[in-house]
Amino acid sequence: MPQLWTRASTGALTTLLVWTTAAPAQDAATRSNETDYRTEMAHPRLLLPPRRARLLKREREREAMRWAQFHTLMISNVRFPEPGLAHALYYVASEDREHARKAIEFALTPASDLRQTALVFDWCQAVLTEDESRRLMAKMSAALEKAAAAADLATVRSRILAAVALTDHIPDMPARHIRPVVEQWWPKHVSTPIKRGEIPIAQKDFLALMEMLHVLRDNIDVELRETNGKFFATLPVYHLLSHYPAPFPGSESEYRLPLMAQHGEPNLMEAVLSRAAALAMVAYDTNSQEMQFLQGWLIQDRYLMRGAAGIPYEFLWANPYQPGLSFHYLPNIYHDPSTGRLIIRSTWDDDATWYYQSGGVMQMFRNAQIVNVKAGELKEPVVMGNTVLLTAALAPKFTVAAGSEKTRYYIIGLKPRTRYEIEVDDEELREVSSDFGGVLDLEFPPGRNAGVLLRESRPLR
Numbered sequence: 001m002p003q004l005w006t007r008a009s010t011g012a013l014t015t016l017l018v019w020t021t022a023a024p025a026q027d028a029a030t031r032s033n034e035t036d037y038r039t040e041m042a043h044p045r046l047l048l049p050p051r052r053a054r055l056l057k058r059e060r061e062r063e064a065m066r067w068a069q070f071h072t073l074m075i076s077n078v079r080f081p082e083p084g085l086a087h088a089l090y091y092v093a094s095e096d097r098e099h100a101r102k103a104i105e106f107a108l109t110p111a112s113d114l115r116q117t118a119l120v121f122d123w124c125q126a127v128l129t130e131d132e133s134r135r136l137m138a139k140m141s142a143a144l145e146k147a148a149a150a151a152d153l154a155t156v157r158s159r160i161l162a163a164v165a166l167t168d169h170i171p172d173m174p175a176r177h178i179r180p181v182v183e184q185w186w187p188k189h190v191s192t193p194i195k196r197g198e199i200p201i202a203q204k205d206f207l208a209l210m211e212m213l214h215v216l217r218d219n220i221d222v223e224l225r226e227t228n229g230k231f232f233a234t235l236p237v238y239h240l241l242s243h244y245p246a247p248f249p250g251s252e253s254e255y256r257l258p259l260m261a262q263h264g265e266p267n268l269m270e271a272v273l274s275r276a277a278a279l280a281m282v283a284y285d286t287n288s289q290e291m292q293f294l295q296g297w298l299i300q301d302r303y304l305m306r307g308a309a310g311i312p313y314e315f316l317w318a319n320p321y322q323p324g325l326s327f328h329y330l331p332n333i334y335h336d337p338s339t340g341r342l343i344i345r346s347t348w349d350d351d352a353t354w355y356y357q358s359g360g361v362m363q364m365f366r367n368a369q370i371v372n373v374k375a376g377e378l379k380e381p382v383v384m385g386n387t388v389l390l391t392a393a394l395a396p397k398f399t400v401a402a403g404s405e406k407t408r409y410y411i412i413g414l415k416p417r418t419r420y421e422i423e424v425d426d427e428e429l430r431e432v433s434s435d436f437g438g439v440l441d442l443e444f445p446p447g448r449n450a451g452v453l454l455r456e457s458r459p460l461r
Helices: 028-034 050-061 065-075 083-094 097-107 114-123 130-146 153-166 173-195 203-220 224-241 268-284 289-298 311-317
Strands: 333-336 341-345 354-358 361-366 369-372 382-384 387-391 397-401 407-412 418-424 430-433 440-444 449-459
Touching: 050 065, 050 083, 050 311, 065 083, 065 311, 083 097, 083 114, 083 311, 097 114, 097 130, 114 130, 114 153, 130 153, 153 173, 153 203, 173 203, 173 224, 203 224, 203 268, 224 268, 224 289, 224 333, 224 341, 268 289, 268 311, 341 407, 397 407, 430 440, 440 449
Parallel strands: 387 407
Antiparallel strands: 333 341, 341 354, 354 361, 361 369, 382 387, 397 449, 407 440, 418 430, 418 449
């Protein structure tokens, strides 16, 4: 393990982020009746609206850091994991037709997936011959038909990209491949499950989500996030806090590792795509405070992706001129009662103690180790500054000894959505409720010393 994964954690928790009320939402499917899902944008229309295309060219003219690294790898003939994306993007910024030719040649091979084929077709229109255009359209049409019934987010994203790229080239693309996603797939697989308290979008799919959102909004003015305002408003903060505190050293740069469901060697490609997703989030909504905190977390140069896997995303999505808020001022507890997600980080230091709970996964990062946690295995309270993690087995009777600041107790492993009676010394008996994840959040004022009794009352209806 690297050094930063071997230090014990210290420090105190001072802030909290908790989301309890939903933002007003408008159903995108309702708005869909007002559009025919046809884009009026000229090529390029995928992920490169005019403002971003101009920024990329300015970065090349200024020989900015990300462009310089991208250019160095290109002229060194480094092999890119996604050659269609890399060469087409390089062509967009440099107008070097040689790289457009390389992108097109790759897109015509079986190795090119639907997403990269769509990007090459869209970004390299000016270089495509009539025969190449016809062959790529046929290839994408066949892939769209083959994937029409697929419901996973990555495939749906690729279908959207291809259908938008082919609009005006093949007339029925919007009706056959965009309308069903907006009006049927999104409500069934995303919006409705979120309203039920489920978490239908895995972190590994955040980049696919953001690419789809960008393309739909840029081209047909559809904002799918409106169906679940609170969930998507808090997504940047959840994404930030769901990474382990300690950076992991790679050969080209340091990485922040997202949650790993399985123990073992870190998958650095997952770390690359996780950072790319965060960059795409900031590019999507630059004005919200949550995004500004995320930008502050992203702009540290030590995490700039310098390798062949990451530099195309770094160059495409990063905006180094956009100011960010220091993430050290961001609350370091995230609790979403509607889904039962809970993340606690003791400090913003690299050696912080960290707890994560969501979707049946419970983990801690402490003393240089990632540990899968079962609530029954925690025999003692876990103290993280002014926050205490307590299991259901320890909750029936415990003692609070608050210091000079307010103290929060998170009781985990309770029955989900259940009422409990709580009795605190010198206070009246009252009822409290656990959330969807079986978490109960209790707050005690500074200097409070008391015994606490907790017992189950009745389920919530």
